[in-house]
Amino acid sequence: MDGTLVDSEPYWIAAETELIASYGGTWTHEDAMQLIGLGLFDSAAIIQARGVDMTPEEIVDHLTAQVVHRLRTDGVPFRPGARELLFSLREAGVKTALVTMSMHRMARTVVDLIDFPAFDLIVGGDDVERPKPFPDPYLHAAQTLGVDIRACVALEDSPNGLRSAIASGAVALGVENLLPLEGLGAAAVWRTLAGSDAEALAALFREHRAPQQETTR
Structure with a gap:
């Protein structure tokens, strides 16, 4: 978040x-x-x-x-392209979870200020025993949503968050803000979410997960 x-x-x-x-x-x-x-x-x-x-x-x-x-x-100061990406994901019927180390009540405040139903689930820092960089928050989110974590894309702006996403088995996307994210093992690092949409995330997933799935069949 x-x-x-x-x-x-x-x-x-x-x-x-x-x-x-x-x-x-x-x-x-x-x-x-x-x-x-x-x-x-x-x-x-x-x-x-x-x-x-x-x-x-x-x-x-x-x-x-x-x-x-x-x-x-x-007011909620959205990062460039973030609200638009969320809206595109909702339009495409993609399940979404907000996985944050902030307290659940704070995350709920932010979600309630979004002008459309942006998330199916909130996982706050007080919802899991082990926080990021452990994979637990993302694994908990996937399990609660009823999806395979390997079918997920996780977006993160911090090194600790990215380590959590990678360790979980999700396709991890770094979106740089205040800290550099290169060299941590993300599937990709984007400078911004501006101009991105559900198809852009789907293309990232196909590029980094589909070949692996084919290999294991």
Whole structure:
């Protein structure tokens, strides 16, 4: 979600910076970059170690509330082409799941602000025991949707998210935003989703999965 579907990473960075500053600490751009794609409680432990006298649960709740407030007041800042791609997938009848390390309630807030039924399923960071980069979130999504994970395409903007997608067995597509994704093993890395549609994802799937399926028959 964050960084792939919506450009909410600046909201997270602002919330982290303000929280750490309230305890007399500093939070640099480089510090913020290390949290992108990381599980929320792993991120909370790092923030706690910077002098924030709160429990990990309190840190997660605080940051989530701050970002949700920004989304509700400022609107959902979709990444270029993301909403259009989702709409194309719905038109084509493709099942979709939002697999995010954000809390389920935050993901629900974002989905509810989309002006069409964009997703069949939401898997939040609090819906699985092991977060990205473990494959569990994607495996859980595929199982709940009733589909083979190898019949899925997973879109990710962070190295940790991409590792999770690759480990799950899905065709993994990197969509670069704040961090480079080359050399991690993705089926492809796109600079943007602008101009993409359901057929573009289908072509990617055919290119990287159909030959393998033929070989195993």
